Amino acid sequence: MAINEIQEEIISEFEVLQDDRESTIFYIMELGEKLPSMDEKDKIDINLIKGCQSKVWLITKIYDNNVYFRADSNTEITKGLISLLIRVFSGQDADDIMNANLFFIEKIGMHQMIGSQRSNGFASMIKQMKLFALTYRELNKHKKFNAHS
Amino acid sequence: MEDPVIQYSTRFDVQAIRSIFPLLDQEVNGYPLAYFDNAATTQKPVSVIEALHDYYTGYNSNIHRGIHALAEKATEAYEQTRLAIQEFINAPEKEEIIFTRGTTEGINLIASTYGKKFLKQHDEVIITGMEHHSNIVPWQMICDETGAVLKIVPVSVTGELEMDELENMISDNTKIVSVVFVSNTLGTINPVKEIIKKAHDAGAIVVLDAAQAMQHLDVDVRDLNCDFLAFSGHKMYGPTGVGVLYGKRKHLEAMPPYQGGGEMISEVTFEKTTYNDIPYKFEAGTPNIADVVALKEAVYFISNLGKQTIRTHEATLLAMATEGLKEIDTVKIYADHHHKVSVISFNIENMHPFDAGMLLDAKGIAVRTGHHCTQPLMARYGIEGTVRASFAVYNTLEEVDRLIKAVSRIATR
């Protein structure tokens, strides 16, 4: 599914919660519980995202020219939040990830819900995911270039 | 007309108290605010807020240097707070009261003046395992600089100091013992009088971090015989940005100045500067006049109400919270003992404190979550943080009931 279609899907799921704060948090925690845990061996400092209040580990894999993400966190809410990003980004084309406009964040009222400190952390997650996509694309260009020469 | 303040002390009326804290009357996320983050900072009574307003609308002026009427009035108001603080802690002399930005600045001041002058290689500074970072880092810094050694009194499972260990640790090498009077994370009241006695017997001086003591306990520096005492205005119903450092005259006089600038000098030439007398030697630059002036109202608020009255009410809140939370199987309480102020730190099984805090916030309940600037203490318990509810005199039993119900709901989700 395309990034924007997934975003629309998330928006409609959150609509059911009708801005009720507690239900929304419980829902995000449920999403966090459903996200498969990462291998303990990957939960190391170099995989930590800087700028998050809680710990968030993020790793990527490239498969069939698409970028796949795996993440984990020590808090359930953060895990739920990053699971949304994984749902939107994982398995997508690097260019699409880099160019994505994440309109679902505002639509589901994320900022009001999680406050400014966690919003900063959330922004760091997005930045890191886009950075991975960029790195992959640049490496790939390089490879193609080398292959042609 | 009856004086409302006198009414409080004869018959405790929490609603009357709440009515003078305008901030409390608001909704958060659709629920009435239950503010349980008082150990971080308390709310302010109208008298404090009005004092700030009156200062800026009536007599804002720079102190000590002007001869005009406003400067005179501002200086007098500023110095009156010094007298109020002197009385509040029963200090022998008003010159022993130094205004700072808060506890943190007070401790840094001692470490970088007294510490720098008197510590040498192999001397020892003793702190405890339940210190706030403010009473750890300044000592680490000065120990690094002077070659002194930092020693740590361990904390027991129940959240109390291992006094036997402290006794073994104190020796002729001990120069400074700096301890937290009341733990901000656990609420534990430490036996500081006993510690001071032991330290003095060994020839060491004692610094008390009283950030969490002033709003609950009777603090009498003469009776305690501490050498220094540091606290913050904002945790005792006063404004932010102002604190107090009490120090015995003999120490303050022996210490070099902390910062250089205006106010702290007696005479300046390019060849040599002579310093002003205490306390001004330690109050360089234009101080935080407005907040110092308003701090006096916070002292009056506490004194008029009476610390005994405050403690009795807070103890009721704490007992109710402790009993209620204990009944929830998956809740673990830290430091469940009787030598404590109205602070309760806990965790819910399999739930990060951040998550619990956010769910409580959704119900209008403000608690603090995390390490509370006591990471070594968290490491002692092998945890990343706790949920901490800290009660003040304006909290109600209904609010505590809401906390218990909300935690119970989260825990059995």
Ligand SMILES: Cc1ncc(COP(=O)(O)O)c(C=O)c1O
């Ligand atoms: C025990 C203790 N010490 C020191 C401090 C630091 O106080 P301030 O930030 O007001 O300087 C605090 C405040 O959290 C505290 O609770």
